[in-house]
Amino acid sequence: MTGVLIMREYIEQIHQKLNGTKRKRTENLKYVVFALAAFAVLRGILTAVGANVTVSNSVDGRELPIYCVETQEKKIAISFDAAWGNEDTAKILEILKKNNVRATFFMTGGWVESYPDDVKAILADGHDLGNHSENHKNMSQLSDEEKKEEIMKVHQKVQELTGYEMFLFRPPYGDYDNAVVNVAKDCGYFTIQWDVDSLDWKDYGVDSIIKTVTQHKHLGNGSIVLCHNGAKFTAKALDTLIATLKNEGYTFVPISELIYRDHYHMNHEGRQIQN
Numbered sequence: 001m002t003g004v005l006i007m008r009e010y011i012e013q014i015h016q017k018l019n020g021t022k023r024k025r026t027e028n029l030k031y032v033v034f035a036l037a038a039f040a041v042l043r044g045i046l047t048a049v050g051a052n053v054t055v056s057n058s059v060d061g062r063e064l065p066i067y068c069v070e071t072q073e074k075k076i077a078i079s080f081d082a083a084w085g086n087e088d089t090a091k092i093l094e095i096l097k098k099n100n101v102r103a104t105f106f107m108t109g110g111w112v113e114s115y116p117d118d119v120k121a122i123l124a125d126g127h128d129l130g131n132h133s134e135n136h137k138n139m140s141q142l143s144d145e146e147k148k149e150e151i152m153k154v155h156q157k158v159q160e161l162t163g164y165e166m167f168l169f170r171p172p173y174g175d176y177d178n179a180v181v182n183v184a185k186d187c188g189y190f191t192i193q194w195d196v197d198s199l200d201w202k203d204y205g206v207d208s209i210i211k212t213v214t215q216h217k218h219l220g221n222g223s224i225v226l227c228h229n230g231a232k233f234t235a236k237a238l239d240t241l242i243a244t245l246k247n248e249g250y251t252f253v254p255i256s257e258l259i260y261r262d263h264y265h266m267n268h269e270g271r272q273i274q275n
Contacts, residue, residue, distance in 0.1 A: 065191035067270030069222035085230025109134035109154035
């Protein structure tokens with residue numbers, strides 16, 4: 001915009017010259033033509049730059065995953081990490097279906113191998129299938145090649161099992177660095193974190209999960225809530241948790257429908273913002 005304003009000021013100066021002597025009218029007209037041509041070129045350059053730089057996860061040299069999304073709509077996403085246990089998966093799916101809520105399940109390779117029918121059931125109910133790595137390792141401690149293997153092994157398992165091409169990746173333990181985000185991107189993945197942790201994995205009880213989420217300081221439009229399908233009290237808390245959030249005006253969407261796929265940038269909090 002600064003370049004455009006400068007060019008406009010330049011054109012105005014030229015118009016002032018045109019109000020001078022008639023004998024310079026022809027020469028000044030040439031300046032106007034030149035200025036207009038330059039303005040058109042500048043505008044084209046700015047447009048091209050805006051069209052090409054459409055996606056950025058970089059903030060002050062750091063590559064950031066998506067913690068939440070800026071939106072005017074009062075919608076949030078609930079997610080479940082599936083790395084161990086399966087006693088409550090069917091119950092969780094039943095509660096989600098009863099409440100007409102679609103969620104996102106991040107699965108490890110071991111969980112996919114152990115519970116293939118549940119993977120299919122999750123997808124059949126309209127939920128996202130997300131990648132939680134093959135072996136649930138600290139991704140930042142691996143080489144780039146090992147990072148890629150951790151992502152693509154489970155990707156291939158899910159693709160062969162369901163035909164679904166996953167594109168959402170949550171690093172185990174929330175552990176990441178610039179290389180993790182970049183390798184995931186090279187593998188065709190958005191790296192997803194959360195801004196609301198239910199703390200269900202601490203097994204504090206049903207009331208604790210509900211209170212932790214509904215009174216969380218970061219809960220708001222575009223929030224991503226972290227839960228675990230294998231935690232002791234998650235299934236017991238889920239129905240009331242959903243009802244409470246709905247009473248507060250929130251609607252639920254899977255992460256795939258919350259995030260922006262293109263034309264976005266990140267702020268320092270990991271909030272994805274549409275350009």
